Amino acid sequence: MQRMQLHDAIEAKYYVQDYDGRKLLQISTFGRATRDIPGKVSQTIQLDEEAASHLFGILKKTFDFK
Numbered sequence: 001m002q003r004m005q006l007h008d009a010i011e012a013k014y015y016v017q018d019y020d021g022r023k024l025l026q027i028s029t030f031g032r033a034t035r036d037i038p039g040k041v042s043q044t045i046q047l048d049e050e051a052a053s054h055l056f057g058i059l060k061k062t063f064d065f066k
Contacts, residue, residue, distance in 0.1 A: 008032065010042070022048050 011030045016023065024046055031042045047055060059065065 024048055025052060 010032060013028050013030075015026045015028070017026070018024075026047075027045045028041045029043045030039060032038075
């Protein structure tokens, strides 16, 4: 990234579901209340076990979790 900027806090929800024999974690974020369509999903991220493990490794390294 060329420029990092701190974003405003927004609402997010997570869901866990079994899909095709895999457990999936889905995180959906919602835009600001001032958007044209308040409450509309802005982004959705889906993680299976492999992707979650990779993300967990990044979080541990970045924040020095034990």
